[in-house]
Amino acid sequence: MATLKELKTKINSVKNTQKTTRAMKLVSTAKLKRAEEALLLSREYAKKIEEVTSEISSKLSSVKESINLRAFAKIDEVKKVDLIVVTADKGLCGGFNHQTIKTTLKKIEELKAKNIKIRLIVVGKKAIEYFKFAEIEMYDAIEGLTSAPNYEKAAELINKSYNDFVNEEIDNIIIIYNGYVNKLTQKIHVKELLPIEVKEEVNTNEFLEVEPTDDYESVLESLVKKYIEYIMYYTLLDSLAGEHSARMQAMDAATNNAQEMVHQLTLQFNKARQEAVTRELIEIVTAMEAMKKK
Amino acid sequence: MKISIVTPFGKIFEGEIKEATFPGVEGEFGVLEGHAPLITNLKPGVITLKKTNGKEEVIAVNWGYVEVTPDHINVLADGAVPVVGSSESEIAQAIEKAKQLIRDASDSDALVATVTSKIESAARNL
Numbered sequence: 001m002a003t004l005k006e007l008k009t010k011i012n013s014v015k016n017t018q019k020t021t022r023a024m025k026l027v028s029t030a031k032l033k034r035a036e037e038a039l040l041l042s043r044e045y046a047k048k049i050e051e052v053t054s055e056i057s058s059k060l061s062s063v064k065e066s067i068n069l070r071a072f073a074k075i076d077e078v079k080k081v082d083l084i085v086v087t088a089d090k091g092l093c094g095g096f097n098h099q100t101i102k103t104t105l106k107k108i109e110e111l112k113a114k115n116i117k118i119r120l121i122v123v124g125k126k127a128i129e130y131f132k133f134a135e136i137e138m139y140d141a142i143e144g145l146t147s148a149p150n151y152e153k154a155a156e157l158i159n160k161s162y163n164d165f166v167n168e169e170i171d172n173i174i175i176i177y178n179g180y181v182n183k184l185t186q187k188i189h190v191k192e193l194l195p196i197e198v199k200e201e202v203n204t205n206e207f208l209e210v211e212p213t214d215d216y217e218s219v220l221e222s223l224v225k226k227y228i229e230y231i232m233y234y235t236l237l238d239s240l241a242g243e244h245s246a247r248m249q250a251m252d253a254a255t256n257n258a259q260e261m262v263h264q265l266t267l268q269f270n271k272a273r274q275e276a277v278t279r280e281l282i283e284i285v286t287a288m289e290a291m292k293k294k
Numbered sequence: 295m296k297i298s299i300v301t302p303f304g305k306i307f308e309g310e311i312k313e314a315t316f317p318g319v320e321g322e323f324g325v326l327e328g329h330a331p332l333i334t335n336l337k338p339g340v341i342t343l344k345k346t347n348g349k350e351e352v353i354a355v356n357w358g359y360v361e362v363t364p365d366h367i368n369v370l371a372d373g374a375v376p377v378v379g380s381s382e383s384e385i386a387q388a389i390e391k392a393k394q395l396i397r398d399a400s401d402s403d404a405l406v407a408t409v410t411s412k413i414e415s416a417a418r419n420l
Contacts, residue, residue, distance in 0.1 A: 041304035048300050049370055052361050056333055151302055151372075209332040222335055223359055226370070233302060 004276065007269040011262060018258035024092065025251035032183070032244035038149075039180065039237045046234055053227050057198045060216050069217055070166055071196050071224045078171040080117040082139075082161040083107065086177035086235055087124035088243040089147045094253075096186060096246035097126040100178045103188050107176060108136075119170065121161070123236075146243070149236035151229075158232035162225065165194060175231070180241035184249065189238075193228060295327045296366040297343065299353060299374055306353060306374045313344040314367060316360055317409075325362055332362040338399040340377075340392075340412050341369070352377045352416035354392035354409070356399030373399075377417055389417050 057072060085104045087097040104127075111118055119139040122128050124146045131138050140160075145153055164170045173193040178186050210216055298308040315324045317339025325332075336358030343351045358371040375392040379385035396409045 038303075042302050044305050045300045045302045045370065048298070048368060052359070052368055052370060056361065059331075209330055210334065219333060219335055219359075226359065226372075230302060 004269065004272055007265060007272060011265045011269060014258050014261050014265065018255055018262070021251045021254040021258060025248055025255060028244045028248040028251060032241060032248055035237065035241040035244050036180070039241050042234055042237055046230065049223075049227055049230055053196065053223055054198075056220065056223065057196065060220060069221060069224065070168070071194055071221075072198055073195060075171050075195060078114075078116055080119065080170045081111065081172040081174055082119045082121055082164070082170050083111075084121045084123065084158075084161070084173065084175045084232075085127050086146060086175065086239045087122075087127040088239070089125040089143060090243075090247075091126060092250060093243055093247035094250035096178055096243055096250075097124070097130075099186075099188055100176060101127055101130050103190065104176050107174070107190065121157070123157070124239075146236060146239055149233060149240055151233050154233040154236055155229040158228055159225070162228050173228075175235055177235050177239045178242050178246075179235075179238040180245055183245050186242040186246055189235075191231070191235075193231060196224065196227070295325075295364075297369065298367070299341070299369040299371060301371050301374050303373075306371070306376055307343070307351070310346050311343045312346055312348075315342040316358075316369075317341070317355075318360070325367060328364050329362050331364070332360070334360055336360060336369075336371070338396050338405065339409050340416070341374075342416070350416065350419065352392075352413060354395050354413060356395050377413055385417055389413055 083104070085100060087100050091097065108118060108120075120131065120136065121140040121142075122131055122138050123142045125143050128138070128141045128143065131141075140157075142157060145157070158173070161170065161173050165173060171194075175189070175191045175193065177189055179189050181187050210219055295311060296309070297311050297314060299306040313324060313326055315322060316334075317337055319335045319337050322339075336355060338356050339354070341353045341355060341358075343353070345351060353374050353376045355369075355371040356373045358369055358374075361368040373395050375388060375395050377385070377388045377392050379388050392413050393410050396413075397406055400406055400409075
């Protein structure tokens with residue numbers, strides 16, 4: 001049985017932890033709100049750019065025989081892919097990071113079984129730490145980007161991969177991340193970016209002018225580049241919102257657990273105190289009885 | 295005709311307009327209702343919108359992509375700053391931001407100067 005003093009220290013320490021977790025939850029709630037807003041704003045653009053890309057590629061494919069861009073070509077044999085894994089820089093958010101890592105490991109196995117070589121690009125400190133520990137080779141590791149998504153940096157990162165894709169060094173880009181669904185759920189996304197699918201359009205006779213004249217490829221190429229850059233940026237935003245919602249949940253659970261623990265410990269403390277009181281009483285009474293007999 | 299201008303950071307403008315002028319890669323061009331389908335890239339410059347109430351609105355863009363169909367226009371831009379504001383200080387701020395956007399996006403002094411003067415003259419009409 002723990003002494004009264006020990007119990008008291010324990011209760012205090014749990015209470016302190018609870019204070020921290022509660023504060024962290026509040027911080028995450030505030031940050032989530034901001035991340036959510038950014039996500040909503042950019043969803044508009046995501047919708048538009050997807051719409052426009054598919055519309056234009058289908059129009060062009062109807063005007064021209066084939067689109068002379070690797071992003072639209074069908075690749076028969078995939079030999080090497082870029083695997084981009086996005087996790088948070090910080091922990092304390094439940095299974096958020098680990099889920100992503102687990103999915104990545106599965107994907108790696110899957111690709112290896114097909115004899116596909118992998119270049120692992122890791123964004124986020126948590127995943128970097130894991131892969132270092134597991135001694136899995138990383139092609140590139142980026143820290144600090146997931147906690148502060150930045151369009152330019154995201155573009156720089158994905159453009160390296162995209163350029164390699166255009167130069168036929170790799171054959172696909174796969175992004176794995178844990179995204180935001182709502183305040184209580186996150187969802188793992190595994191996105192294969194390339195090739196971009198061309199939808200066959202029904203009305204094929206439509207006239208379409210392209211400027212610079214007859215240079216469909218350059219127009220489309222810049223669009224595809226934007227499209228891919230954008231997906232990367234969106235991934236970061238989505239992941240950040242997911243991270244905050246996961247942390248909010250984890251910290252909420254931790255606060256509740258701490259509450260429960262304080263309750264249990266207080267019960268124990270009261271019991272111990274009562275015991276001590278009873279024991280003292282017995283001692284006094286016995287002493288008195290002993291004195292009476294004399 | 296309808297136009298929507300969106301950037302990764304949100305929607306800049308959406309609504310009904312009479313006429314729009316764009317800084318296309320092959321030169322400035324105007325779009326009226328019933329324009330032939332067209333797609334093109336934009337270079338740094340200003341988009342001028344003539345709204346249905348006759349008022350003009352100027353939006354500076356650093357890169358863009360335009361899709362025109364007979365009844366609507368889609369503009370995707372990297373960065374866009376509308377030169378609007380309800381007070382003079384707000385307008386001045388918007389102008390400064392717009393100029394900065396163009397300066398960052400372009401390395402040609404001549405282009406920056408033309409665009410800047412356009413932004414300023416448009417602001418005078420506000």
